[in-house]
Amino acid sequence: MDNRRATTRRSKQREEIDALRRRLAEAEDTLQAIREGEVDAIVVSGKGGNRIFTLDGSDQVYRLIVETMKEAALTVTLDGTILFCNGQFGHFLGLPPADILGHALGEFVAPEQGLSIPDLLTRSVTRPVKQRLVFQSAARSAVPAHVSSNVLSQPDDVSICIVASDLRELEASTEMLQQLRRQQDALLESESRLRAVFSVSPDAIVIADDEGRCLETNPAADRLFGLTEAEAVIGKKLSDFVDPGCHFANVWTDLKKHGRYQGEGRVVRSDGTVLLAEMFAAANIRPSRHLAVLRDITDQRRAEEALETAHNQLEQKVQERTAELTRAEAGLRRSNQILEMFSDCNEVIVRIDDEQELMEEICRVIVEVGCYLLAWVGLAENDEHKTVRPAAHAGFETGYLEKARISWADTKRGRGPTGAAIRTGKVQFGRDYLHDPSLAPWRKDAIKRGFRSSIALPLRERDAVLGALTIYASTEDAFGDPQAKILGELADDLAFGLVAARTRKALRESRDLLRALAGELTLTEQRERQRMAKMLHDHIQQLLAGAKFQIHALGGAGDLEVKKRAKEVEELLRECINASRTLTAELSPPIPQEGGLVGSLEWLAEWMCNRHGLCVELNMQNEDVPVQQDVKLLLFESTRELLLNVAKHARVKSASVGLQCVGGDRLQVVVSDEGIGFDPDRLNAGITLGDGFGLFSIRERMNLMGGQLEIASRPGRGSRFTLTVPLTASLRSWGNTHSDTISI
Secondary structure: OOOHHHHHHHHHHHHHHHHHHHHHHHHHHHHHHOOOOOOOEEEEEEOOOOEEEHHHHHHHHHHHHHHHOOOEEEEOOOOEEEEOOHHHHHHHHHHHHHHHHOOHHHHHHHHHHHHHHHHHHHHHHHHHHHEEEEEEOOOOEEEEEEEEEEEEOOOOEEEEEEEEOOHHHHHHHHHHHHHHHHHHHHHHHHHHHHHHHEEEEEEEEEEEEOOEEEEOOOOHHHHHHHHOOOOOOOOOOOOHHHHHHHHHHHHHHHHHHOEEEEEEEEEEEEEEEEEEEEEEEEEEEEEEEEEEEEEEEEEHHHHHHHHEEEHHHHHHHHHHHHHHHHHHHHHHHHHHHHHHHHHHHHHHHOOOOOOOHHHHHHHHHHHHOOOOOEEEEEEEEEOOEEEEEEEEEOOOOOOOOHHHEOOOOHHHHHHHHHHHHHHHEEEEOEEOOOHHHHHHHHHHHHHHHHEEEEEEEEEEEOOOEEEEEEEEOOOOOOHHHHHHHHHHHHHHHHHHHHHHHHHHHHHHHHHHHHHHHHHHHHHHHHHHHHHHHHHHHHHHHHHHHHHHHHHHHHHOOOOOOHHHHHHHHHHHHHHHHHHHHHHHHHHHHHHHHHHHHHHHHHHHHHHHHHHOOOOOEEEEOOOOOOOHHHHHHHHHHHHHHHHHHHHHHHOEEEEEEEEEEEEEEEEEEEEEEOOOOOOOHHHOOOOOOOOHHHHHHHHHHHHHOOOEEEEEEOOOOOOOEEEEEEEEOOOOOOOOOOOOOOOO
8 A cells, every 4th residue: 555655656746847847948938038028928827727927017127126136046946946046146156047947956055065955945835944055066166155045935836935145255254353363362372382481491581681681581590590589580680690701791792783692601600600501692672672591501511521422432433343344345346346247248248249249348348347457258279289269358468368378278278277167168266376386377477467366267058168258357366256156157148149149140141142042033033034035026926927927928829718727827826926925025024124113113004004904003202213123123023913913803993002212211112902802811821812822922032132021901901012122122232231020
């Protein structure tokens, strides 16, 4: 039963809401017409029937009053829907009335007051209500207002009339008065605090006149001067309590002259005790009134003297500890230096791929960054004497390596650090060139150059030893375990870099040979095409022409049957001659041999149109640029192959070819069409398309010349082929500048 009643109630509420919305729309149209002066009266339908309200009488006057008054006025339904508002309410919100009518009043108040609107409307039905509201909209900041609301009984309905007065000026004035009151209270509180500070301050505070006579003091002044309350300081001069040797009269004169004073002096208490006091004074805090603050620093000075004694003792200990830390810091700095050297050497190994340059740069970094005297790389020679050949060095060498005549054989000159490191494949130390017997062959020259110790690090390639990296220092036994470990890793990295450099060099030589062969293949292919074309033109076509002439002559002298057969043979010979001429032109077009690349592409566009019916649009953005003959031929043949693929497979009658320089150092040819397209991934997967072999051949030849072929295509979306080569590229003379990237 309760559910049916609730459903019926909700249904009635929805009907009432729909009726209110219709009435609101009619009211908005009516208000708009009234504002624009289009009507002089309105008809209102109610329970008692239709009623006519004219606007020429008192109602119009009331409307004008509502529209022109400074207070905001609005009418809302019992559920809070705004039926009417005047211009002042729109001014509150910064919105035109048309954007306000029909909205809920809760939308235009501050969020924290939104819940108070239903209570306001409910109370307004039974009695007038006054309260404070804050109106707010997205177009304007908050406006505090005092609102008066009352029920408005109309013939056909009951609504709430609300009048709002702007409280911003009133609240601003109130806030100003409150602020002034707070400032006054703060001033009184500050004065009270200062008076309390004056009373309880541990420092003696004295206010004196021009003669230095005490006019006002705090209790601390009595305690400082050793007086009882009965023996007040007031009335006495400050000079009475100061040691005569302090020349207080001069101090007081300087204070009045300069306005401030800070210093120390001796105070003589009433019992004869002498204290050391620090005085801070300010002149003329009031006319002829001067402030002096005295602080007993006797105990403080004694503590400072004791502290100074302790400080001197601590300073001595600090110096001893600093010496220890200096030695530790030197060790740490040296370790950081070694690590920086290691990092720089690894950067060199990554950056340089030339073997000789790599060894020289590594030696330079070891000497300059690692601060060693000499570093050199010796490579093991497999000659009769097993010589160690100095391949690179840096530092203070001055002919040392030439005189050293180091070997890696098990002989007198092979038992030093370098030879032993190569022979054994292990790190070797020369700990002291002045006393180590094994270093005797090199002692004189080493000491002469300041070498006192050394380390030799084998350069290993798997099980073989390529040579050794040897480093010299100016102090004995300079290479401890941490340095040896780091330098050993450096030697391993250098060996890896040397092997990598040799491998890259071999690869470059192989690549250059392949490119030279590829260039020669392109030119040989072109020469063979020319030879075959010449054979077709100079020999086969001539024979066919002669045979045609003979058949023609034979047909003129024979009977009708012979003439008929001769005519047929002559027609076949003419077709053979035409096919031979076409084949000659396709095998070796004359324009690529004689003209530039731009002219060759223009000839190709005309030939594709005449031969295959494919209209080719040319976009030549550059004049002819000088390129090698083999490069020009490859670009021409590749472009022709791509256009033939378009004619065969794309199912279109047009394509475009673009030629331009990109980046200032590359030449680019773009062939595109809007045909059926294809999936480039099938080429990468090895699936053969109708033109797969041609694209594969073009891609491989472009890669060999340091260029690339890029393919952009999708089924049903056309295709775009981009050929890019360096302007300096040549299949036969290609150098270090290259690209091994294949983009499909």
